[in-house]
Amino acid sequence: MSTPELGLPMVVPAQGLPARVRIHEVGARDGLQNEKATVPTEVKAEFIRRLAGAGLTTIEATSFVHPRWVPQLADSEQLFPLVSDLGGDGGAPGVRLPVLVPNERGLDRALALGARHVAVFASATESFAKANLNRTVDESLAMFEPVVSRARADRAHVRGYVSMCFGDPWEGAVPVHQVVRVCKALLDMGCDELSLGDTIGVATPGHVQNLLAELNEEGVPTDVLGVHFHDTYGQALANTLASLQHGVTTVDASAGGLGGCPYAKSATGNLATEDLVWMLQGLGVDTGVDLGRLTATSVWMAGQLGRPSPSRTVKALSHQE
Amino acid sequence: MSTPELGLPMVVPAQGLPARVRIHEVGARDGLQNEKATVPTEVKAEFIRRLAGAGLTTIEATSFVHPRWVPQLADSEQLFPLVSDLGGDGGAPGVRLPVLVPNERGLDRALALGARHVAVFASATESFAKANLNRTVDESLAMFEPVVSRARADRAHVRGYVSMCFGDPWEGAVPVHQVVRVCKALLDMGCDELSLGDTIGVATPGHVQNLLAELNEEGVPTDVLGVHFHDTYGQALANTLASLQHGVTTVDASAGGLGGCPYAKSATGNLATEDLVWMLQGLGVDTGVDLGRLTATSVWMAGQLGRPSPSRTVKALSHQE
Known part of the structure; x- marks a missing residue:
C-alpha cells in the first residue's frame, strides 16, 4: 500500500x-x-x-554564552x-527572537545588539546545576538575579528555563517541591515566563499535570508556564496534550x-x-x-x-x- | 551530560x-x-x-492467510x-494467542490447530477493502459473516479489525458514519471485540475521542473497543492517552x-x-x-x-x- x-x-x-x-x-x-x-x-x-x-x-x-562553553x-x-x-x-x-544569556556579561552583549527577549537557564536539581553551571542551585539563582533585574529595567522580556523538572540522570525522580521552589524564585526576581523542562524525557502525563497543579496551588498561574518536553522515551506529545488539557498555551519544540x-x-x-x-x-x-x-x-x-x-x-x- | x-x-x-x-x-x-x-x-x-x-x-x-498473500x-x-x-x-x-483468519478456509486451519482466539480484518473504506481484499466493504463483510458465526459456534473469541478508521490514502479523511456502520456490522455478526485502526497514522486526539463518542451514541459500548494507532506522524501515544481518557482499556502495540x-x-x-x-x-x-x-x-x-x-x-x- x-x-x-x-x-x-x-x-x-x-x-x-x-x-x-x-x-x-x-x-x-x-x-x-x-x-x-x-x-x-x-x-x-x-x-x-x-x-x-x-x-x-x-x-x-x-x-550569548562564553564561546568556550558552546x-x-x-x-x-x-x-x-x-x-x-x-x-x-x-x-x-513581528517575531520574538529570544536569546539565552547565562550571566551579566552575556546580557550586556545581547542588549547591546538590541535583543528584546532574553532567557536564563536554571536547574531544579543540584546535580545538573553543578554539571551545567558549576554552581549550586542557590548560587545559580543568585547569578541570575542581576541578569533578570537589569533585563527588566531595560524593558526586555525574560524567560526562565527550569531544567530537570521531572527526572535527573544523577538523582532520579525530582520532588515537585524542588521544582516549585526554583520556579517561584525565578518569578520573584522578575521573570515574565517559565519553561518547565523534561530534560531527559522521562515524564508521563500524570506527572506533568501534577506538577502544573502544584505550581498553581503555590500561586504560580498557568499562563506564565511553558512546557519543554524531550522525546527520549516517546512521551513528548502525550505530555504536551496533558499540558494543554491543564490550560498551558506555550509549548517549546x-x-x-x-x-x-x-x-x-x-x-x-x-x-x-x-x-x-x-x-x-x-x-x-x-x-x-x-x-x-x-x-x-x-x-x-x-x-x-x-x-x-x-x-x-x-x-x-x-x-x- | x-x-x-x-x-x-x-x-x-x-x-x-x-x-x-x-x-x-x-x-x-x-x-x-x-x-x-x-x-x-x-x-x-x-x-x-x-x-x-x-x-x-x-x-x-x-x-492463516493464503501463503501467496503474506x-x-x-x-x-x-x-x-x-x-x-x-x-x-x-x-x-494463560496467554491469549489470537490468529488472523481471512476466510473460512483459514478458520478451518486455525481451529484444527486449537486456536481459541481469531480475528478478521475489515476496512472502513471501499478503497482499502478493494486494495487489501479485492472486494467491496459489503462483500468483505459477507465473507466474514460465516467465519465469525462458525468461530462463535466453536466458542472461539473473535476480534474484528477495522482499518482506515480516520484517514485513507486514497479517500482522505474517513467519515465517522462509515466506521460506525462497519463496526456495528461486525458486532451484529458476533464479534466479541473490535480494534479501531488508524492504519496510516493521521489521527489526532479530538478525532479519536469523537469517533469513540459517536460509537457510544450508536450503541457500541467502549468495553468492546480496542485502539490500534500507527506512529507515522508521531501521534500514536497522544491518541492512546485520549482513548484511555475516554475509557478504552484495550490497546494494540x-x-x-x-x-x-x-x-x-x-x-x-x-x-x-x-x-x-x-x-x-x-x-x-x-x-x-x-x-x-x-x-x-x-x-x-x-x-x-x-x-x-x-x-x-x-x-x-x-x-x-
Missing part, C-alpha cells in the same frame, strides 16, 4: 483545550548547540528566516544582527526534532515542531504555522547537516528515506 | 484513567508480516515465548503448535515498534509497546508487563532482523546506537 501525501490532518477539536498555542521554537539554539560540525552563520540566519516564513512567531535565535554558538554577535530585523520591539508586531541525536547514547531529542503542529492542527488549535513550509525548512536544514530529520511528520510528509 | 539507565518512570496517576489496560501485542503478526527477509519459524516461536515471559497476555501469533506468515501451521501451549482455553489462565519501516517511504510504524508501557507505568495503569524484559526481547529481535528498533524507549533503555 502506498501512502500519498495527505499533507494535513482532519480537524476535529477536543474539549477543554486552548484556542491558540504559542510555539516557542528552539531549533536554532537548543537544536543546533549540540551539533559537532560548525554550521555557518549564514545558514543559521537563513534557518531562522525560513522558520519565520513558516509562521513561527517565537524563534530562539542563539546564546562553540557552535560562538557566532552569536555576528548572527543576531543578521536576523534582528525580524524581531518586533516589545508589544509591536524544535523544527525537525533537532537537538541531541535520537540514535545516540544520550538521546535527548526535542519534541519535533512538525509533530506538534500536526496534533494542534488536527485539534483545531491555532498556531499560525504553515506545516508544509515548516517541513520544507526542516528538510532543507537536514540537508545542511547531512542527515535526516528524526521527526516522524517530516519523514512522512517528505518521504525522506 | 550522560544519561544513565533510569529504567522506569516515576509513578504519578492521572485522573479518569482505567486501572488496568490489556495490551494486544501485534509484533509477531502485524510487525513481522512486512519483513522482506524470511524469519525462521523457530525465531518467531522464541519471540512469542519471550513476549509471554515479559508479561504480555495477548500475543497475536500469526495469520509469504512471511506462510509457516503458520508449523508455528502455532510450537507456541500453543502458552494459550489458555477460554476463561482459563508492537514490541520494539515492529511493522513497516519508519525510515521508508510508506512509513506505517506501529506504536511501540515499550513506549506505551513507559507511559502506562508512569500513569500507574497496570499492564502486567516487565519493561526491562520486554525491551530485552525487542533488542534480541532487532538483532535477529539485523536493524535497530525504532522504539524511542528501546533506544533509550538499551543505549542502542
Whole structure:
C-alpha cells in the first residue's frame, strides 16, 4: 500500500483545550548547540528566516554564552544582527527572537545588539546545576538575579528555563517541591515566563499535570508556564496534550526534532515542531504555522547537516528515506 | 551530560484513567508480516515465548492467510503448535494467542490447530477493502459473516479489525458514519471485540475521542473497543492517552515498534509497546508487563532482523546506537 501525501490532518477539536498555542521554537539554539560540525552563520540566519516564513512567531535565535562553553554558538554577535530585523520591539508586531544569556556579561552583549527577549537557564536539581553551571542551585539563582533585574529595567522580556523538572540522570525522580521552589524564585526576581523542562524525557502525563497543579496551588498561574518536553522515551506529545488539557498555551519544540541525536547514547531529542503542529492542527488549535513550509525548512536544514530529520511528520510528509 | 539507565518512570496517576489496560501485542503478526527477509519459524516461536515471559497476555501469533498473500506468515501451521501451549482455553489462565483468519478456509486451519482466539480484518473504506481484499466493504463483510458465526459456534473469541478508521490514502479523511456502520456490522455478526485502526497514522486526539463518542451514541459500548494507532506522524501515544481518557482499556502495540519501516517511504510504524508501557507505568495503569524484559526481547529481535528498533524507549533503555 502506498501512502500519498495527505499533507494535513482532519480537524476535529477536543474539549477543554486552548484556542491558540504559542510555539516557542528552539531549533536554532537548543537544536543546533549540540551539533559537532560548525554550521555557518549564514545558514543559521537563513534557518531562522525560513522558520519565520513558516509562521513561527517565537524563534530562539542563539546564546550569548562564553564561546568556550558552546562553540557552535560562538557566532552569536555576528548572527543576531543578521536576523534582528525580524524581531518586533516589545508589544509591536513581528517575531520574538529570544536569546539565552547565562550571566551579566552575556546580557550586556545581547542588549547591546538590541535583543528584546532574553532567557536564563536554571536547574531544579543540584546535580545538573553543578554539571551545567558549576554552581549550586542557590548560587545559580543568585547569578541570575542581576541578569533578570537589569533585563527588566531595560524593558526586555525574560524567560526562565527550569531544567530537570521531572527526572535527573544523577538523582532520579525530582520532588515537585524542588521544582516549585526554583520556579517561584525565578518569578520573584522578575521573570515574565517559565519553561518547565523534561530534560531527559522521562515524564508521563500524570506527572506533568501534577506538577502544573502544584505550581498553581503555590500561586504560580498557568499562563506564565511553558512546557519543554524531550522525546527520549516517546512521551513528548502525550505530555504536551496533558499540558494543554491543564490550560498551558506555550509549548517549546524544535523544527525537525533537532537537538541531541535520537540514535545516540544520550538521546535527548526535542519534541519535533512538525509533530506538534500536526496534533494542534488536527485539534483545531491555532498556531499560525504553515506545516508544509515548516517541513520544507526542516528538510532543507537536514540537508545542511547531512542527515535526516528524526521527526516522524517530516519523514512522512517528505518521504525522506 | 550522560544519561544513565533510569529504567522506569516515576509513578504519578492521572485522573479518569482505567486501572488496568490489556495490551494486544501485534509484533509477531502485524510487525513481522512486512519483513522482506524470511524469519525462521523457530525465531518467531522464541519471540512469542519471550513476549509471554515479559508479561504480555495477548500475543497475536500469526495469520492463516493464503501463503501467496503474506509469504512471511506462510509457516503458520508449523508455528502455532510450537507456541500453543502458552494459550489458555477460554476463561482459563494463560496467554491469549489470537490468529488472523481471512476466510473460512483459514478458520478451518486455525481451529484444527486449537486456536481459541481469531480475528478478521475489515476496512472502513471501499478503497482499502478493494486494495487489501479485492472486494467491496459489503462483500468483505459477507465473507466474514460465516467465519465469525462458525468461530462463535466453536466458542472461539473473535476480534474484528477495522482499518482506515480516520484517514485513507486514497479517500482522505474517513467519515465517522462509515466506521460506525462497519463496526456495528461486525458486532451484529458476533464479534466479541473490535480494534479501531488508524492504519496510516493521521489521527489526532479530538478525532479519536469523537469517533469513540459517536460509537457510544450508536450503541457500541467502549468495553468492546480496542485502539490500534500507527506512529507515522508521531501521534500514536497522544491518541492512546485520549482513548484511555475516554475509557478504552484495550490497546494494540508492537514490541520494539515492529511493522513497516519508519525510515521508508510508506512509513506505517506501529506504536511501540515499550513506549506505551513507559507511559502506562508512569500513569500507574497496570499492564502486567516487565519493561526491562520486554525491551530485552525487542533488542534480541532487532538483532535477529539485523536493524535497530525504532522504539524511542528501546533506544533509550538499551543505549542502542
